[in-house]
Amino acid sequence: MKAYDAVVVGSGPNGLAAAVALARAGHSVKVVEGQSTLGGGARTLPLTLPGFQHDLCSAIHPMALGSPYFAELELEKHGVEYVHSPFSLVHPIGNHAAILERGVEATAARLGPDEKAWLNLMKPLARDFEVLKRFMYYPATKPPLNAPIAAANFGLKAMQSAFWFAEENFETPEAKALLAGCAAHSFSALNTPFTNAFAMLLAVSAQVSGWPLVRGGSQKIIDALLALLLRNGGEVERDRPITSLDQLPPSRLVLFDTHAHVVERICGDALPGWYRALLTHMKLAPGVFKIDYALSAPMPWLAEASRNAATLHLGGSLPELAESEARVARGELPEKPFVLVAQQSQWDDTRAPAGKHTLWAYCHVPNGSDVDATAQLEAQLERYAPGFQKQVLAKTAKRTSHMEAMNAAYVGGDISGGAVEGLQILLRPGFGFTHATPNPKLMICGASSPPGPAVHGMCGYWAAQTAIQKLRAER
Ligand SMILES: Cc1cc2nc3c(=O)[nH]c(=O)nc-3n(C[C@H](O)[C@H](O)[C@H](O)COP(=O)(O)OP(=O)(O)OC[C@H]3O[C@@H](n4cnc5c(N)ncnc54)[C@H](O)[C@@H]3O)c2cc1C
Numbered sequence: 112m113k114a115y116d117a118v119v120v121g122s123g124p125n126g127l128a129a130a131v132a133l134a135r136a137g138h139s140v141k142v143v144e145g146q147s148t149l150g151g152g153a154r155t156l157p158l159t160l161p162g163f164q165h166d167l168c169s170a171i172h173p174m175a176l177g178s179p180y181f182a183e184l185e186l187e188k189h190g191v192e193y194v195h196s197p198f199s200l201v202h203p204i205g206n207h208a209a210i211l212e213r214g215v216e217a218t219a220a221r222l223g224p225d226e227k228a229w230l231n232l233m234k235p236l237a238r239d240f241e242v243l244k245r246f247m248y249y250p251a252t253k254p255p256l257n258a259p260i261a262a263a264n265f266g267l268k269a270m271q272s273a274f275w276f277a278e279e280n281f282e283t284p285e286a287k288a289l290l291a292g293c294a295a296h297s298f299s300a301l302n303t304p305f306t307n308a309f310a311m312l313l314a315v316s317a318q319v320s321g322w323p324l325v326r327g328g329s330q331k332i333i334d335a336l337l338a339l340l341l342r343n344g345g346e347v348e349r350d351r352p353i354t355s356l357d358q359l360p361p362s363r364l365v366l367f368d369t370h371a372h373v374v375e376r377i378c379g380d381a382l383p384g385w386y387r388a389l390l391t392h393m394k395l396a397p398g399v400f401k402i403d404y405a406l407s408a409p410m411p412w413l414a415e416a417s418r419n420a421a422t423l424h425l426g427g428s429l430p431e432l433a434e435s436e437a438r439v440a441r442g443e444l445p446e447k448p449f450v451l452v453a454q455q456s457q458w459d460d461t462r463a464p465a466g467k468h469t470l471w472a473y474c475h476v477p478n479g480s481d482v483d484a485t486a487q488l489e490a491q492l493e494r495y496a497p498g499f500q501k502q503v504l505a506k507t508a509k510r511t512s513h514m515e516a517m518n519a520a521y522v523g524g525d526i527s528g529g530a531v532e533g534l535q536i537l538l539r540p541g542f543g544f545t546h547a548t549p550n551p552k553l554m555i556c557g558a559s560s561p562p563g564p565a566v567h568g569m570c571g572y573w574a575a576q577t578a579i580q581k582l583r584a585e586r
Contacts, residue, residue: 114361115139115346116582119368120353120377121520121557123151126368127336128180128568129556132575134343138582141360142345145352145519149337151368152518152526153566155328159405159505162464166329167517168526170453170471171422173316174565175332176323179248180572189335192326194421194458199317201420202288203495204427208414209285211317218289218318225286232280235264236315247312248569250545250561251537269308274301274433276310284428289314291432292424295449298396298475299532300440301433308536324421324455328462332566352519353377363585364552364578368571369520370528371540371559378553386549389541393559396531397439398511398524400484401473405505409468410454410496417495423452425491439475444482448474450491467504479523481512520557528558539563546574554578 116138119130126142127149133140148154152168159165175181176193187193200211212218215237219229236243239261245254246265255262268276273294277287293313294306316322325331337347351358355377359365367374375382375390382390412418426432426449435445453471456462462469474488485508492499509517511524520528529535539545540559547554556574558564 112360115141116362117364117366117578118143118359118362119366119556120359121145121151121368122149122333122347123368123520123557124153124332124336124566124568125557125571126151126366127333127340128571129366129368129575129578130345131184131336131339131343132180132572133578134340134345136579138579140345141362142340142347143351143353143359144347144349146517147350149347149349150330150333151520153329153333155330158403158507163405163467163469164328164462165403165469166453166455166471169329169566170324170455171322172325172329172332172566173313173320173322174247174567175325176320177244177247177316178567178569180568184335184339186332186335189338191331191335193323194326195321195323196419196421196458198416198420199322200289200292200422200424201414201417202292202424203412203414203417204284204288206413208416209289210416210420211289211314213318213321215318222283222286225281225283228280229286232311233315233318236311237319239265240315240319243312243315246308248562248567250573252545265311268311270304271307272302272304273306273310274429276307277429287429288427288432291429292426292449295424295426295432295436297531298527299530300437302437303532305533305536322422324453324459326459326461329566336568355379356381363582364554366554366556366574366578368557370522370525370557371555372522373519374555374559378550381550381553383549389544393529393540394532394535395478395523396525396527396529397475398478398480399473399514399526400476400482400488400511401509401514402485402488403507404470404472404503405463406468406470406502407504408466408502409457410470411498411502412496414495418457421453421455421458423454425450425452425495436475439477442477442480444476444480444484444487446487447491448484448487450474450488476511476524478525479511481510483508483510527564531563536563537561546570546577551581
C-alpha cells in the first residue's frame with residue numbers, strides 16, 4: 112500500500128485547507144472522506160427539485176471572506192465569487208426591522224435614540240477590525256500583543272453576556288435585537304459570559320466587510336480548495352468512513368477533520384486515557400434542525416427591508432431570543448425558536464430556475480434531540496412572512512440524526528465541533544492542547560481545534576503548520 116507523509120480524515124473546509132497547506136509544502140497527502148460528496152459543512156446539493164441548488168450547511172461567508180489563509184490561496188482566482196446583498200442582515204421585529212448595513216454610521220443612523228451608543232461601541236471595533244480578526248482566526252496562544260489597547264477594549268466587553276450588555280447599553284428593541292441575534296450564533300444562552308464576543312465580532316464584520324454568499328453555492332469554496340490540492344499532487348478518496356486507525360493507509364501523520372468525540376473513538380488506545388477523557392469531556396453544542404425550501408416566488412416578508420438581505424434573524428426581541436436560547440440550553444425545544452434564514456437565490460441566479468427561489472432555514476434544538484421542529488420553525492416563518500406556505504413547491508427537513516448521518520462530525524447535531532462557550536471558546540479541545548495530541552503521529556485539524564467553527568479553513572491551516580514542522584524535524 113502506498114505510504115503518505117500525511118493522511119487527512121475528512122474533506123470539510125479545514126481538512127482540505129490542511130491538505131492543501133501540506134501539499135504546497137511538498138508533502139504527499141491523501142484526504143479520506145466518509146461521504147460520497149466532498150466538502151462537509153460547505154456542500155451545495157440539489158436537495159429538492161431539479162434546477163434548485165441548496166447549501167446543505169453553511170450559506171453565508173463573512174468568515175471565509177476574511178480568512179487569512181483563503182486570502183493567501185487567492186480563492187477568487189479559483190472560482191469563488193462573493194456576492195453581497197444590499198443589507199448585511201435584517202432582523203424583523205413585528206412588521207418593521209432592525210438592519211445591519213455595510214457601514215457603522217449607516218447602521219447607527221437607523222437606531223434613533225441608540226445612534227450615539229451604537230457609534231460609541233462600534234466605531235472603535237470597526238477601526239480595530241484588523242486587530243480583532245486575530246481573535247477570530249488565530250489560536251489563543253497567539254494573542255494580538257502588538258495592539259494591547261484595542262485588545263483590552265474588546266476583551267473587557269467580550270467577556271460579558273450579550274443579554275446584560277445589550278440591556279445596559281441600549282434602549283431600543285432594534286439595537287438590542289441586532290446584538291442578541293449575532294450572539295445567538297454561539298448556540299449559548301444569551302446570559303452566558305463571552306456571548307457578547309460573538310455579538311460584537313459578527314456585528315462589526317457585517318458592517319465593515321459584509322456577510323456575503325458565494326455565487327454557485329458554498330461548494331465553490333470546496334471546489335477551489337480541491338483544485339489546489341489536486342494541482343499540488345494531493346489525493347482524495349470518497350465513501351471511506353473511518354472508525355479505526357487500521358482502516359487508514361500508512362502515513363507519518365494523521366490529521367482528523369472531525370469532532371473531538373469521534374477522534375477519541377477512532378484512535379482508542381493510541382491515545383492515553385487522560386487525553387481521551389479530555390476529548391470526551393468536551394461539552395457538546397446544541398443541535399440544529401434545518402429545512403430547505405424550493406419556492407415558486409420570493410418570500411412575502413412583512414417588513415420591506417427583509418427583501419434586501421441575504422441573511423435574516425427571526426425570533427423577535429432580545430427577551431424572546433434570550434428565552435428561546437435558554438430553553439435550548441436547558442434541553443427543551445422552544446415554542447418560538449431563533450431561526451436563521453438565508454435567501455441566496457435573490458442575488459444568485461444559479462440557485463433556482465428563473466423566477467423561482469430557494470430558502471435556507473434552521474433553528475437550534477437540544478443536542479441529540481431528534482425532534483421534528485417543522486411546526487415551530489414554520490410558525491416563525493409565517494409570523495414574518497404570512498402565507499409563505501402557498502409558495503412552497505418542495506421542502507426537505509433534517510433532524511439531528513440526519514445531520515449526523517450526512518457528517519459524522521455532527522455528534523448529536525452539534526455542528527460546532529464542541530460548544531463554543533466559556534473557556535472552550537479558547538481552549539479547544541481542552542486545556543494545554545490545540546492541534547497536536549500526546550501521540551506525535553495524531554493531530555486534530557477540524558472545528559474542535561482553534562480557532563473553532565465556521566468556514567475559514569484556519570483550524571486546518573494552523574494544524575498543517577505544526578504538521579509541517581513535525582515532518583521537517585523527522586527528516
Ligand atoms: C446548518 C448549518 C449552517 C451553517 N452555517 C454556516 C454559515 O452560514 N457560515 C459559516 O461560516 N459556517 C456555517 N456553518 C458551520 C460550518 O459549516 C462548519 O463550522 C465548518 O464546515 C467546519 O469545517 P470542518 O472542516 O471543521 O468540518 P466539516 O465541514 O464538518 O467537515 C468534516 C468532514 O469530515 C468528514 N468526516 C467526519 N468524520 C469522519 C470519519 N470518521 N471518517 C471519514 N470522514 C469523516 C465529514 O463527512 C465531513 O466531510 C454551518 C453549519 C451547519 C450544519
